[in-house]
Amino acid sequence: MAQFVRLSLLRRFISVTREYGLAEALNRSRYFAGLYLRGSAPSLFGRQAPAAFAPNTSFTPERQMQTIWSELARGEGFHARINQKTSPRIALIGDLNLSQCRKYRVEQLQVLWKSQNVEFDFAHYEDTPRALRLLQRATHYCEYRLEDTPLTQIYRYEARRLGLPILFDIDDPLFSVAAYETYQNMANLDPMLKKHFLTVAPRYAAMMNGADIVTVSTPGLADLARLYTPRPVYVRRNFADPDTLQNGAAAIAARGPADGLFRVVFASGSQGHEADFDLIKTDVAAFVTADPTRRLTILGHFQTDKLPASLMKQTEHHPFLSYDAYLTNLARADVAVMPLQDDLFNRCKSGVRVIDAAAVGLASIVSAVGDLPTMIDHGRTGFIASAPSDWRLALEALANDRARARVMGSTARETLETRWSVQAEPHIIAPALLDWVKP
Numbered sequence: 001m002a003q004f005v006r007l008s009l010l011r012r013f014i015s016v017t018r019e020y021g022l023a024e025a026l027n028r029s030r031y032f033a034g035l036y037l038r039g040s041a042p043s044l045f046g047r048q049a050p051a052a053f054a055p056n057t058s059f060t061p062e063r064q065m066q067t068i069w070s071e072l073a074r075g076e077g078f079h080a081r082i083n084q085k086t087s088p089r090i091a092l093i094g095d096l097n098l099s100q101c102r103k104y105r106v107e108q109l110q111v112l113w114k115s116q117n118v119e120f121d122f123a124h125y126e127d128t129p130r131a132l133r134l135l136q137r138a139t140h141y142c143e144y145r146l147e148d149t150p151l152t153q154i155y156r157y158e159a160r161r162l163g164l165p166i167l168f169d170i171d172d173p174l175f176s177v178a179a180y181e182t183y184q185n186m187a188n189l190d191p192m193l194k195k196h197f198l199t200v201a202p203r204y205a206a207m208m209n210g211a212d213i214v215t216v217s218t219p220g221l222a223d224l225a226r227l228y229t230p231r232p233v234y235v236r237r238n239f240a241d242p243d244t245l246q247n248g249a250a251a252i253a254a255r256g257p258a259d260g261l262f263r264v265v266f267a268s269g270s271q272g273h274e275a276d277f278d279l280i281k282t283d284v285a286a287f288v289t290a291d292p293t294r295r296l297t298i299l300g301h302f303q304t305d306k307l308p309a310s311l312m313k314q315t316e317h318h319p320f321l322s323y324d325a326y327l328t329n330l331a332r333a334d335v336a337v338m339p340l341q342d343d344l345f346n347r348c349k350s351g352v353r354v355i356d357a358a359a360v361g362l363a364s365i366v367s368a369v370g371d372l373p374t375m376i377d378h379g380r381t382g383f384i385a386s387a388p389s390d391w392r393l394a395l396e397a398l399a400n401d402r403a404r405a406r407v408m409g410s411t412a413r414e415t416l417e418t419r420w421s422v423q424a425e426p427h428i429i430a431p432a433l434l435d436w437v438k439p
Contacts, residue, residue: 065154069161080162088437089119091134093155094144094169096124099323100269104238104352105144105171105217111241111422112429118437125152135159140437142167143211145174147203156210165436168211169236173221173348175204175228183345185272188303205229213436218371221348234430237371238350239423240359240416247324248359248413251331261295262399263316264288265333265362267326267353268300276346277302279339279367283392285311287399294399297333299326331360334405335398337391340369351375354382358416363408365394375420381412 072078090113096102106122113120121138123131125146132155135141141159143166146152159166173179180186180197208214208229215236216222225233240248264284266277277284285308288294296315298304304317318329330336336357340346349370357364358375364382366372376382383394398405419427424434 062150062154065158078161086139087117087119088139089137090121090140090142090437091131091138091164092120092122092142092144092169093125093131093134093146094122094142095146096122096144100352101145101171103241103323104350105169108238108241108422109142109169109236112236112239112424113437115422116424116434116438125155131155132158135162135164138162138164140165140167142169143207144169145171146207147174147200148206148210149203152207165213166211167213167215167436168208168231169215170204170208170225171217171221171238171350173224173345175201175208176224176344177201179224179343179345179348182343184341184343185275185345188272188274213433215430215433216348217350218348220370224344224348232432234433236429236433237427238352238355239428240355240421242422244355244359245417245421247327248331248356248361251324251327251360252413254328255331261293262291262402263295263297263333263335264395265297265299265330265336265357266302266338267330267336267356268298268302269320269353271301273301274303274306276339276341279341279388280337280391281307281311283388284337284395287392287395288314291399297329299329327356327360330356330362333362334402335395335409336362336364337395338364338366338372339385339391340367340372342367342369346370354412355416355420358409358412358420361406361409361413363398363405363412365391377411377415381408381415 069078072080092106092109094106096106110120110122121134123134125131128151135155135158138159141155141164143152143155146168156166174197177198180194180201183194186194205228208225208231211231214225214229214231214233216225216233217236217238219235222233222235264287266284268277284296288296289310292314294314296307296311298315298317300318300320302317304312304315307315318325321329336353338353340349346369349372351371351374354364354366354372354375358381364372364376365385366376366382368384368386373384376384378384383390385391385394398408422428
C-alpha cells in the first residue's frame, strides 16, 4: 500500500473529492490502483477507463484539464513561458495508427531534425500523459493528421498556454471534400468510408486554420491546401531515411540466384488501388501472357478476382506484409509499375513507392500524376508514361534488355542515396521551415 500513500496522490484525491464528490474520487482511485497493479500506464482521462469503472460521463477531458489549469491559475503559474534561449525542441502529437504514415511523416522527420541538431519527440494523440509531458519541455508543437476534437483542442490550448508556435502537418487531402468526392479509388470501397471522409473533412481544415503554419508532402497538396487556409504552406517531401537504405540493401543481398522469370511488380499499400491498376490492366495482361517466363507480382491489398483469368495464371499475390517482408518481395522483381488515376486526390500523391523500388534497385514506370514524375529521371532511373501505349513499350524494352533494366535499377538506387536521402536541401524541405524552427 505504500506506493499509494504519497502526498501528491492525497492532494489529487482531495481535489477530486472537492470537485466531483467522494464517490467519484473512490471510483477513480480504484481504477488507477488496478492499472498500477497490472503494470499498465495510467491514463489521464477517464474516457479510456473500462466501462465497469468509467467515471461520470460529464467528466470530460476538458474538465480534467480545467482542474489543472485552475490550480495553475490560482498559483499564478498559468502563463508560463518557454525560455527563448533554449535550444529548439519539437514535440509532435499525431495519429500514428498507419505504419507507412508514421514512418514517412514522423520517424523520418525525427531523423531530419536531429541532423539539424534539433531535438524531436513524438507521441500518439491518445497517449495523453506522454503527449502532455512532451509539450512541457518543447519549444515548438507539431500536429500530424489530427482532426478537430475536444482532445486535440486541449493539446492546442496547452501549447498556446506554454507559448509554443504550432505547425500542422498532413500528407493526404483529408481536409478536402472535393478531393474525396472525386477520388476514383473510392468506387472500390465501402460507401460508408467515403461518407466518413466527407463528414470529417471540415475538422481537418479547422486544424489547418488554427495553426501558425502548415506543412505537406508534395507541391500538389500544397496548392490544394492553399485553397483552404490563409496560413503559410510549406513542402517537406518524403525521402529515403537510413533505415530504408539499409533494409533495401539487405533485400538486394537476399535476392538469390536468378530463376529466369521477368517480374513486373505492382504494390498496393491501402484499399482501392484496383482503380489505378485498371489503367494498365489490358497492357500488362498482353505483355505478361505473351511469354510464359513473365509474371505479374502484386504486393499488398488487391482484389485479384478483378484480373483477367489468363493473367491470373501468371500472377503472384503476396498479401499485406511487414515493411521488411515487403522490400524482400519487391527486390525479387525486375521493374515496378505505378499507375495513378488523374484526379484531384492523386495529384497530391507523393513518390514513396518510387523510393521503395529504388531502395531495392528497381527501375519504375510511373504515371505523369502527382509527385511521381519528380522522382524519375526519364530513361535513366525509369520511365514516365504519358500515353497509354507507353506502358507496354517500356515493359517490352526492359524485358528484351535485362542488362538495361539492371543498370536502370542500380542508377535509381544511386540517385536515391545522393539526391533523395536525408538532407536539408530545398527539394526535401522548404528553407522557410528550417528558419521557422531555427531563427
